[in-house]
Amino acid sequence: MNNENGIYLYDKINIKMFTGVLNKMRSEISNSVKYFLDMNNEFLISDSILNKHLTIDFKGYSCLSCSSDQEIFRQGHCKKCFFESPSTAEWIIRPELSKAHLGIQDRDLDYEKKIQLQPHSIYLSFTSDVKVGVTRKSQVPTRWIDQGAIEAIEIAELPNRYLAGICEIELKKYFKDKTNWRTMLTTNKSNIDLLSKKNECYSILPEEAKNYFLSKSKTLKINYPISNGIITPKSLNIKKMKTFSGKLIGIKGQYLIFEDGTVFNVRSNEGLVVNIKID
Secondary structure (H helix, E strand, C coil), X not given: CECCCCCECCCCCCCCEEEXXXXXXXEEECCCEXXXXXXXXXXXXXXXXXXXXXXXXXXXECCCCCCCCCCEEECCEEHHHHXXXXXXXXXXXXXXXXXXXXXXXXXXXXXXXXXXXXXXXXXXXECCXXXXXXXXXXXXXXXXXXXXXXXXXXXXXXXXXXXXXXXXXXXXXXXXXXXXXXXXXXXXXXXXXXXXXXXXXXXXXXXXXXXXXXXXCCCEECCCCECCCCCCCEECCHHHHCEEXXXXXXXXXXXXXXXXXXXXXXXXXXXXXXXXXXX
């Protein structure tokens, strides 16, 4: 996997203890998703840690925006940064609130133009059920992987975030927009024909979006590195437990899956400083 400088970062097998600030895992897709967890510029690679015994120790906090050691409030940010950073504004979650196409600033117009005024995809995916979602075109299929989708298909490619958002508003009248994480983790197949569902969406789209409908898009099926299934996943609260040890048997979405059914959501624990030991 290449970093931003174009340098390939190899898995360092000889390193057994890693310390760093949690960020969402990066991913690559081929026959199966390959995950990369950045721990202070040392990459843990899913192929090398699966079926190994991991110990995770909670050490503190480091805000993804200001690097302060104040308690993480939400989305990897301390409370001050969460309410000030343009990357955590409400339009991130509710794209229909985007206003950069009108030249109207929310928190930082330059940032908002950069993110909002680029091609966006409206899509259907199967996670715990069929759901509709919006993401930047550049984040396909990364967004689907992060959600743990086992298959997904693009409905339309829109020129900005606002237009994708108003499409989502209409489609949410017919499809869910949330994932049941427990069901997602225990689901590995679907009998739903996403292509047919996508074609049904054309008539639902707002008139101003119909020209952006992707009539030739195809369903992408996604396989995850999981050696054994789980029946009843239980979420790990590492801040409360302080330490956890277990055998890693799989990764799906942004979840590390352990042999005893414990699952750890890396994305929801962004900004936490942890030690990870590999036995």
